[in-house]
Amino acid sequence: MNIKINRNCEMPYYMQIVGAIKSMIGRQELIHGYKMPSERRLAKELDVHRNTVIKAYSVLVSEGFMTVSRSAPKGYFIDIPAEDDNFTNRFFPLEKMILYDYDRHTKKFMDIFADTFSDKYISFAGINMSKECLPVNGMEDIIKKLLEKASDGNILLAKLNETERTKQNICNMLVDENVYVKPQNIQLISETTKAFNLITTLYMREGDCIIVEEPVMPDAVSIVRNKGIEVITVPMDNDGMDMDLLENRIVRHKPKFIYTMPTFHNPSGIVMSLEKRIKLLELTHKYGVPIIEEDSQRDFRYTEERIPSLYSLDRYKSVVYIDSFTMLFPYGIKTGYVIGPTDLVKMLGVLVSLDEIFIDNIGDFLLNEYIERGLMKEHAIELATHYKRKRDLMCCCLDAISDKGITYDKPRGGVLLWCSLSNDISEKRVYEEAEKRGVLVMPGFVFYLDKYKGKGHLRLCFSNVSDDEIKRGIALLGEAIDASKRKV
Amino acid sequence: MNIKINRNCEMPYYMQIVGAIKSMIGRQELIHGYKMPSERRLAKELDVHRNTVIKAYSVLVSEGFMTVSRSAPKGYFIDIPAEDDNFTNRFFPLEKMILYDYDRHTKKFMDIFADTFSDKYISFAGINMSKECLPVNGMEDIIKKLLEKASDGNILLAKLNETERTKQNICNMLVDENVYVKPQNIQLISETTKAFNLITTLYMREGDCIIVEEPVMPDAVSIVRNKGIEVITVPMDNDGMDMDLLENRIVRHKPKFIYTMPTFHNPSGIVMSLEKRIKLLELTHKYGVPIIEEDSQRDFRYTEERIPSLYSLDRYKSVVYIDSFTMLFPYGIKTGYVIGPTDLVKMLGVLVSLDEIFIDNIGDFLLNEYIERGLMKEHAIELATHYKRKRDLMCCCLDAISDKGITYDKPRGGVLLWCSLSNDISEKRVYEEAEKRGVLVMPGFVFYLDKYKGKGHLRLCFSNVSDDEIKRGIALLGEAIDASKRKV
Incomplete structure (x- = not known):
């Protein structure tokens, strides 16, 4: 708000606020229906006590410059009675008019992807650049x-x-x-x-x-x-x-x-x-x-x-x-x-x-x-070496739990392992059990358009996890697979 | 190309090139129909004389590993006869399949806008930030x-x-x-x-x-x-x-x-x-x-x-x-x-x-x-002062040529003057005559959808021109208006 408190002035702060708001109404900077900031917010902005704002607002309300609404839309509103008020007051929130849609697969994918940035998880779900191998040299x-x-x-x-x-x-x-x-x-x-x-x-x-x-x-x-x-x-x-x-x-x-x-x-x-x-x-x-x-x-x-x-x-x-x-x-x-x-x-x-x-x-x-400066070429080679090592570690850890029914074809490049689950495993349940254990994996169904038959899949990305996270994460994934098989 | 010239090796450079290309063919890195770089380009890449590449290519052509085409598509191509070549060779350039279109107004607008970056012009046509008032403080x-x-x-x-x-x-x-x-x-x-x-x-x-x-x-x-x-x-x-x-x-x-x-x-x-x-x-x-x-x-x-x-x-x-x-x-x-x-x-x-x-x-x-750091607020105020001065200078210069039939409403903000031309002036001709004189203006018609009746307009932007450019540019615009009125 365009309000300046003069701290050397003898006029009480709340009166200064009342004056400033009236003056904005006079200049038509504030007009009928304008929603005022909350008491707490204006108090913070002006660096005054909240009671000062409450006092100012109550003066303005009693003098008929403002109204208070306790039901939605809640808050204080500037009130200048119009001479001819034929407003229809039709409420049509923009939020309900959206036509664009994306299917549940995309939604699931985006939701899981969003979580990959959270510290709560060891994430094999999103493809992000490695924290361990940033292009900082030079x-x-x-x-x-x-x-x-x-x-x-x-x-x-x-x-x-x-x-x-x-x-x-x-x-x-x-x-x-x-x-x-x-x-x-x-x-x-x-x-x-x-x-x-x-x-x-x-x-x-x-x-x-x-x-x-x-x-x-x-x-x-x-x-x-x-x-x-x-x-x-x-x-x-x-x-x-x-x-x-x-x-x-x-x-x-x-x-x-x-x-x-x-x-x-x-x-x-x-x-x-x-x-x-x-x-x-x-x-x-x-x-x-x-x-x-x-x-x-x-x-x-x-x-x-x-x-x-x-x-x-x-x-x-x-x-x-x-x-x-x-x-x-x-x-x-x-x-x-x-x-x-x-x-x-x-x-x-x-x-x-x-x-x-x-x-x-x-x-x-x-x-x-x-x-x-030739740094990109070096960096790309360094990253490839780094990721190759990650791939090998991940494969090694997965081999250790392969008896649980998870297999993969060792990829010749990239940062992903595309795993197949044996028929007795539900990928959705594995995803959920892993998530409970703090491990994010991307379930295969999000990559299939409509029908999804045959084996389950998981996409595991190893680009942005530490060695320790790979070891712990895959072990936890093994536990998740076990848990997913239990009768519910 | 994945070719390394060994300068300490006794084998002549052109033979090294021949060997490297044959080896790439062997590894299927280069296959039938692959277009080789031009002689000049490969010579530059390998830092050898062009004749060296010509010699290497001619050996490969004579040995049947490459063909030369003098008609489109021109150049050298890897040639490995397929056992069963049933290629239809249908030519369908992507360039001719584009459906997207934009109308001539947008096109004109974009073309003129692109020119605003050229040093050839005093440009009143594009809206760019002022060179004289960059946010460099701090x-x-x-x-x-x-x-x-x-x-x-x-x-x-x-x-x-x-x-x-x-x-x-x-x-x-x-x-x-x-x-x-x-x-x-x-x-x-x-x-x-x-x-x-x-x-x-x-x-x-x-x-x-x-x-x-x-x-x-x-x-x-x-x-x-x-x-x-x-x-x-x-x-x-x-x-x-x-x-x-x-x-x-x-x-x-x-x-x-x-x-x-x-x-x-x-x-x-x-x-x-x-x-x-x-x-x-x-x-x-x-x-x-x-x-x-x-x-x-x-x-x-x-x-x-x-x-x-x-x-x-x-x-x-x-x-x-x-x-x-x-x-x-x-x-x-x-x-x-x-x-x-x-x-x-x-x-x-x-x-x-x-x-x-x-x-x-x-x-x-x-x-x-x-x-x-509070710099943005300062900078915005500084820019507003700067642009206000530019507006006043531009208005002053335009007033000096108002007798030629160009008027405007002094804007209370922004970085544009929207000028009206008297009925005897063609805005397109003014645009062309100004452009000949090294001054870019945006003709009004690009801002109208289909029909464009009544007076002509020019949009003049003063955000990225020096005082001297404003003075010279508007004087030249005056000349352009005069020239546009002459019988063609």
Whole structure:
């Protein structure tokens, strides 16, 4: 409130408050129906005793400037009787008018994900960067350089340069992946989910359909389903999508896009074989259905195997490649990028600029310096080594409880273990029993669209847990499995 | 490319390249159809003479491992004849499949806006923060504190704390606006356009309609039109929307929302009178049509007048309030916020987290420190004084060319002058003639949906031009008006 208490003035504080409020009413800064702050709140704001405010308010109420309401909406309200009050007083809270919806799988997924930040849990549920392996080496020097630029405001003015510099750095990094692109093929974007969202906005309309691998990330499904786009799934073998079923579904559903994560698929960890990648591109070309390829786990390889990305194999401009630095470099938000044909990138640029104005010079500056000093490459290798060790420890701990009916295929990369449960185990009960014991796991059903038959699954992420947490957490998971089998 | 040249090895460089490529083919890292980097590019990458690469490539071509294509797609390609090559080779560039579209007004607006960053122009066209008045005071100390936190990675782990801290700081700032909210009523978001986008996603479906003031920002129109939402306009008087027409259109079109910028409206600079604000809320309650209120210019007031925001006047949860720090504090991207009922904010949070993962700890940290040290308040006052002076200078310069047929209403706040041109002047020709002279102005037609009758307009922004640029720019604009009147 625009009230100043003059502590040297002889007028009592409560009278000063009364005067100030009346004066605001006079200037029409406060008008009929305005809800006043609570007594406690105004007292705190003005640094006076609560009784002072109570006294001021009661004067204003008795003089007819305010009313008190004890039922909802509760509180003190400015009261200036209108000459002609024909208000309908219709109450329609915005909260009840929301049309947007997301299904219970997405909801469950989001709820569990939200809990992963809580200290209460050992969390294998969310994919977060490791606390033990942060990109801090060299950051001190980089921030010192930032300091020099900030002291005269220079960093604020470098907008366009930082953006171009980031794109050039991405081009240079991708050379290691046998991907040769130019800055005009790159659009920076906040995240891969956002990229997926905007690409489907560019190309798809209500009633269109898209093919995805199953299991699938529920957030991606939610994004397109809420646009009225139908989601068709294709099951996976341990070398990627079933290609016969894929062709079958392409013919039957005429999808607008195929969305795939061929390398270290989330949640299954599966790597699509080279043969299937070639077959997929063949189907793409045969039926004219382009591909969105997500490749955000590629740096975490634990073998020498390097299967080329679909983007690098494609000769016909039929693949859009999306990736992000989220797992490598969490210093800024604008860490995702999209690679595609020039016109696509241009239109995406328009959408991005309509949707959010990027001015994250600081994040970009840090990212660029980090890459150009060769630190990113080092950090990626360090992280891969770190995660490989975590994977091995997790596998080792899981082996020790395998007799309880939990198995997995050892992943060749990524930060996930996709576990199968034997038929006598209910994954939901395991999830609940584990949660009771302070261990968060992601139950498999959230990654399946509608029906979910066959074995149960758990997705366990090892990216942000200490060795000790892995040991204790998996032991507790074993107990949870036992408990889940008991008759209820 | 995964090629290492050993400079101590006796094998000639070109043979080393041949060997490395063959080995990649053997490991299936390079497969049939893979496009090799150009000679020049690979030479640069490996730091060898271009002739070395040419020699290596020609060996590979002659040995049948590669082909050269002189027609599109041009370049060198890995060639491993398949046993059964039934590729259809259908060419369907992604670039030609885009469905999304934006109208010519938005396109023109975006094109001109993009040019505002160019050094070639004195730009009155885009709204950017002043180069002369950057928030650098005190930043050195803040970044020093950041440096301490960064050296051990602490800043990366503070995610949730920074978010809550930001919300609390926004609550505290809004007290000056007589708005009392709690952190659970706030969702942080990248920008106000993004907020508008997501709110309409939550509440509206294809075929719904929304009411906006005309003139209107074309980017907002583009966002909803591309969702199949109809946009209905209501013209403005100099104290805000025509309320009779508004009621008429509410009854006729049954809109889902009314979008308004009641304080220093963009582009017109108009302030909605208190009477009209009350009337608008009355209509809102009578017909059950909620309001999205954008209030991002409120800090730039040049008079003592403080008309309460619709949000602060509303008692029935019928207003969503959106604002951003973009014009005050361009250090981070996540500078916007939405205020509304708890459930709305919760659902928005879900959408934001599906769409983009916020991890901008640094931006948040800087923002919070800046606010908590009292610097933001100082800076806002300083900026308002700075812009007021710019406004007066711009008005003074415009008065000097008023005889040419350009007039304006002196705005009481904001960073825009909304000019009217006399009937004999074509705004498009003025825009073109000014552009030829190195001055960018925003022609009025981009702010009108379809038909555009009556006088021409120009939107002139004075937020990011020096005094000298204002003087020279307006003089050149005068010349442009003269030139536009000449017979073509």
